[in-house]
Amino acid sequence: MPYTAPVADFRFLFEHVVDLGQVTSQDRYADATADVIDAILTEAGRVCEEVIAPTRRAGDTDPARLENGVVRTSKGFKEAYAALAEGGWVAVAAGQEHGGMGLPQAMATAVNDMLSAANLSLQLCPLLTQGQIDALEAWGTEELNALYLPKLISGEWTGTMNLTEPQAGSDVGAARAKAEPNGDGSFAVSGQKIYISWGDHDVAENVCHLVLARLPDAAPGTKGLSLFMVPKYIPNEDGSLGPVNDLRVVSLEEKLGLHGSPTAVMEYDGAKGWLVGEEHGGIKAMFTMMNNARLGVGAQGVGVADGAYQHALAYAQDRTQGKSKIEGATGSIVDHADVRRMLASMKADTFAARAIALACGVAIDMSRATGEAEWEARAQLLTPIAKAFGTETGIRVANEGVQVHGGMGFVEETGAAQFLRDVRVTAIYEGTNGIQAMDLVARKMMDGGEAAFALLDEIEAFAETARADMPDLAEPVWQATETLRETVEWLVATEDMNARxxxxxxxxxxFARVLGGYYHLRAAKADPEGSHARLARFYITRLLPEHTGLLAHARGGADDLYAITPDDLAA
Amino acid sequence: MPYTAPVADFRFLFEHVVDLGQVTSQDRYADATADVIDAILTEAGRVCEEVIAPTRRAGDTDPARLENGVVRTSKGFKEAYAALAEGGWVAVAAGQEHGGMGLPQAMATAVNDMLSAANLSLQLCPLLTQGQIDALEAWGTEELNALYLPKLISGEWTGTMNLTEPQAGSDVGAARAKAEPNGDGSFAVSGQKIYISWGDHDVAENVCHLVLARLPDAAPGTKGLSLFMVPKYIPNEDGSLGPVNDLRVVSLEEKLGLHGSPTAVMEYDGAKGWLVGEEHGGIKAMFTMMNNARLGVGAQGVGVADGAYQHALAYAQDRTQGKSKIEGATGSIVDHADVRRMLASMKADTFAARAIALACGVAIDMSRATGEAEWEARAQLLTPIAKAFGTETGIRVANEGVQVHGGMGFVEETGAAQFLRDVRVTAIYEGTNGIQAMDLVARKMMDGGEAAFALLDEIEAFAETARADMPDLAEPVWQATETLRETVEWLVATEDMNARxxxxxxxxxxFARVLGGYYHLRAAKADPEGSHARLARFYITRLLPEHTGLLAHARGGADDLYAITPDDLAA
Known part of the structure; x- marks a missing residue:
């Protein structure tokens, strides 16, 4: 099934829903004129359609494999990656100083979305490189950056994140990897790391690992972690490749999906590394990498949702079965109410998740451009929502896409199941969605809910202006926002963290359901007689009501939950 | 991870929640004394734990394969199937006349649940045989039944259902397979059928296909379909195997999961068959088979949910990470609120789905035993709910089970993903869940909602008696039932079928959410200080509220949905 890049959708969202104009009117993003944005979207879309999407199935049917200690990637990946690197698509938002396009994060989010729809396995490689670039831009020394950034931005080298260890899982503070000073400014890094996506491959000449490890005098827990750049090949000063480092791929995981992305167990055995950020400041530096990567993973979910939706729609349009008496019947199963409900839900949810991701991107851009605390807080608030809702939407839509295919959805040949298998991991990596949710109710509410309330004020103000034109859409959004406000009030008043x-x-x-209602309402207001208004009506009358059940659950507190003892669970 | 058969759960449900006593006090089921039921549950549970569950992983890692036209099944399946057949577990509810146990359908549902948890791929084989036995008991001639039923009931032969054709999908009436009289009472059956589960195998000596085909003078559509018994080997009169029939396996599907169950494309080329039921009465006869099979598939979903839950719980109990300050902390991730929430949700949903399936079984039994229209209507009403909610619960719980495992959930080695891949098809086969839902709002409401209202009256009456003891649980269930009542009233008053x-x-x-609330309330009433009450509180305060969003969606009607045109969907 060919992929169609949703370029028009992005244009509409940027103009009417998330207001990219406020970003591009900032000095920092002055180069991102309307023409540039249009050209970038169009060209990125074309590459995704013509070059990347045709490699998607090979990423599943011809998995990455480990041969004599070296990873061989799926058929066509090398060429597709080369096209990404040549087009500058690896690091759209990277600074121009080292060769990046310097575009807004919102634009990078749109590009990541399209790349993920086209081939999630492959897209994960540049996504990790982007995170590494962010970390270096924020924390790398001038010398390190001069050596690594141009290569990473050009895509000649790629980046990985090395956090997890077998015994530690999501508890990063329990990591045991060690780093000992070599006396020449470099460190000898030793330890085992797991779940290293694109830990080795043959699509680019060097693999740069950012590794969390402990210096000899380090405190226990996250406060004792430092971050190190540990390249596969140690580069010479001129950027040419020197000797191979003391690290190796132990094995690749056999996974449910994402078979085109090699997931390595990495062993570091006194490998040469260089400190990134402060000593014992590794977790702070890693969070720079993680935060934007979280939005990137949210965009992965959105992209796969779109890919799965397009795939299911094409199948349904093509599939005739039974008869329908509706007006304008096409003769395909799209006429069947339940099939149309599934397709409309998929499209409406994808729109909502995409808007949230782009709004998060805009907040990051405004924070970078203005330095205003309110924008920083908005970005911080939206990041876990964009990550978790984007990826849950990816799973939900891909699952429904399988259902639209009926029996053919369960047959691998159609490719419908691949979307579901591939996207499943996005709810787990870069911090499980459960961790995103804990981040949202704890760290992101440390401001007493200020950032959340500011967003709710914005929604209610908009709903009030929309009420005159479209009361039947504006009113439910306003009401839902009030329910969310009460829930946030309950949360910030609740001191027991377990209760949150x-x-x-x-x-x-x-929260995401309500935000989705807001963005759909904005879309309806901008296109009151068009397809956006019709989709918004569907979302607001049928999907938005889910918020009542969810928010009732949210206010349930911990007592009843912990009353269910481990013995009860095992009963 | 070892499987523990939930024998105590079934005992509790039968006694306190779905009232199996009303069934066993009927003459028809007089043999099913409390001792017998206990012995059956215990022994079936033991077989599932010790013999069947150990073969589950092989069903995934060593798929069934087609070799020289013959299907070879996964390692250990032949022996495990033999144990099922020897124990009489293939046809627990089949009539005693031909060697069945004659037990209530509710008991068969419990056994199917356990078998499905232990090994879904393998369990599908006897499940299909059970459907075939039902169809023969209802529609087969005495002669045919005397030949086939003892062999099917003993498990020496197995049964399949052949409905679907490539061009027709769920639209069974579009089937083109032909049957021409041979002049000797038999028919020559020709055509291609797809998605034939266990269409061929090596676990038993004969495969009996029930095939929908058209007689020469047949009308178009479903009214022109007749049902034929087409065996792989044509049996002699004494039940020994005669010549091989003119049928063959064209290919096996490569599927998302259920790799241990061979899914065949079958070609019939003038194969010898015998009419089952009336000429042109195939769809009616097939529905006899389908109806109970639908409950059986619901039980598959419940069983896999339980298997996935146990698997996730064992992982979580074993996994230490971070610290928790809660009272009675175990040191494992079960202490973490979000993990405990997932586990409690999984358990509470599984309980609800299991209760619904068993209640459906009880209604079938009461209908059979009493012949009362009210019980028949109750069984008809509950069947699509049991099928769809059971399987949706299987998917939801298996999906959450992957999440509980974190990164290890995405790694195939742990087996968590297998539950999700295997169970995914249950929402598709035996009539997609969308078709179950259409059946519920159309055919099952042709009584003007009478059967539904009778059930809602029962719930409200119970909630009223429970109100004195446990108002905080009884009141939300009563309120939810009122909302459901209003929705049913809206449905039956809505003549436009597409709006329904x-x-x-x-x-x-x-509907299922509300029913789940009812059965949890019954459980809480029977065990007010125990784990059932604590789980019921969790369900009623946190999961039951989902009904408001779902029922709001249910009342949305068709206009707004069809306002979203095929062009809008493609926009």
Missing amino acids: FAGSMPFLMG | FAGSMPFLMG
Whole structure:
């Protein structure tokens, strides 16, 4: 099934829903004129359609494999990656100083979305490189950056993140990898790391690992972690490749999906590394990398949702079955109410998740451009929602895409199941969605809910202006926002963190449902007689009501939950 | 991870929640004394734990394959199947006349649930045989039944259903397979059928296909279909195997999961068959087979949910990470609020889905035993709910089970992903869940909602008696039932079928949510200080509220949905 890049959607969202204009009117992004944005979207879309999407199935049917200690990637990946690198698509938002395009993060989010729809396995490689570039731009020394950034931005080298260890899982503070000074400014890094996406491959000449490890005098826990740049080949000063480093791929994981992305167990055995950021400041530096990567993973979910939706729609349009008496019947199963409901839900949810991701991108851009704390807080608030809702939407839509295919959805040949298998990991990596939800109700509410309330004020103000034109859409959004406001008030008044955590995931999903209502309402207001208004009506009358159940769950507190003892669970 | 058969759960449900006593006090089921039921559950549970569950992984890692036209099944399946056949577990509910146990359908549902948890791929084989036995008991001639039923019931032969053709999908009436009289009472059956589960194998000596085909003078559509018994080997009169029939396996599907179950494309080329039921009465006869098979598939979903839950719980109990300050902390991730929320949701949903399936079994049994129209109507009403909610619960719980495992959930080695891949098809086969939902709002409401209202009256009456003891649980269940009542009233007053269909799936899920509340309330009433009450509180305060969003969606009607045109969907 060919992929069609949703370029018109992005244009509409940027103009009417998330207001990219406020970003591009900042000095920092002055180069991102309307023409540039249009050209970038169009060209990125074309590459995704013509070059990347045709490699998607090979990423599943011809998995990456480990041969004599070296990873061989799927058929066509090398060429497709080369096209990405040549087009400058690896690092759209990277600074111009080292060769990046310097575009807004919102634009990078749109590009990541399209790349993910086209081939999620492949896209993960540049996504990780982007995170590494962010970390270096924020924390790397001038010398390190001069050596690594041009190569990473050009795509000649790629980046990985090395956090997880077998015994530690999501508890990064339990990591044991060590780093000992070599006396020449470099460090000898030793330890085992797991789940290293694109830990080795043959699509570019060097692999640069950012590794969390402990210096000899380090405190226990996250405060004792430092971050190191550990390249596969140690570069010479001129950027040419020197000797191979003391690291190796132990094995690749056999996974549910994302078979085109090699997931390595890495072993570091006194490998040469260089400190990035302060000593014992590794977790702070890693979070720079993680934060934007989280938005990137949210965009992965959105992209796969779109890919799965397009795939299911094409199948449904092509499939005739039974008869329908509706007006304008096409003769395909799209006429069947339940099939149309599934397709409309998929499209409406994808729109909502995409808008949230782009709004998060805009907040990051405004924070970078203005330095205003309010924008920084908005970006911080939206990041876990964009990550978790984007990826849950990816799973939900891909799952529904399988269902639209009927029996053919369960047959691998159609490719419908691949979307579901591939996207499943996005709810797990870069911090599980449960961790995103805990972040949202704890860290992101440390301001007493200020950032959340500011966003809710914005929604209600908009709903009030929309009420005159479209009361039947504006009113439910306003009401839902009030329910969300009460829930946020309950949260910030609740000191027992477990009481917040107990309903944190339903809270995040309920928050996203309301945000989706807001962005759909904005779309309807801008296109009151068009397809956006019709889709918004569907979302607001049928999907938005889910927020009541979710937010009731969110306010459930911990007592009843912990009353269910481990013995009860095992009963 | 070892599987523990939930024998105590079934005992509790039978005694306190779905009242199996009303069934066993009927003459027809007089043999099913409390001792017998206990012994059956215990022994079936033991077989599932010790013999069947150990073969589950092989069903995934060593798929069934086609070799020289013959299917070879996964390692250990032949022996495991033999144990099922020897124990009489293939046809627990089949009549005693031909060697069945004659037990209630509710008991068969419990056994199917356990078998499905232990090994879904393998369990599908006897499940299909059970459907075939039902169809023969209802429609087969005495002669045919005398030949086939003892062999099917003993498990020496197995049964399949042949409905689907490549061009027709769920639109069974579009089937083109032909049957021409041979002049000797038999027919020559020709055509291609797809998605034939266990269409060939090596676990038993004969495969009996029930095939829908058209007689020469047949009308178009479903009214022109007749049902034929087409065995792989044509049996002699004494039940020994005669010549091989003119049928063959063209290919096996490569599927997302259920790799241990061979899914065949079957070609019939003038194969010898015998009419089952009336000429042109095939669809009626097939529905006899389908109806109970639908409950069986619901039980598959429940069983896999339980298997996935146990798997996730064992992982979580074993996994230490971070610290928790809660009272009675175990040191494992079960202490983390979000993990405990997931586990509690999984358990509470599985309980609800299991209760619905068993209640459906009880209604079938009461209908069979008493012949009362009210019980028949109850069984008819509950069947699509049991099928769709059971399987949606299987998917949801298996998906959450992957999440509980974190990164290890995405790695195939742990087996968490297998539950999700295997169970995914249950929402598709035996009539997609969308078709179940359409059945519920159309055919099952042709009584003007009478059967539904009778059930809602029962719930409200119970909630009223429970109100004195446990108002905080009884009141929300009563309120939810009122909302459901209003929705049913809206449905039966809505003549436009598309308006019903548009929200039929959310309606079904909302109905199930309310039913789940009822059965949890019954459990809490019977065990007010125990784990059932604590789980019921979790369900009623946190999961039951989902019904409001679902039922709002259900009442959305078709206009707004069809306002979204095929062009809008493609925009």
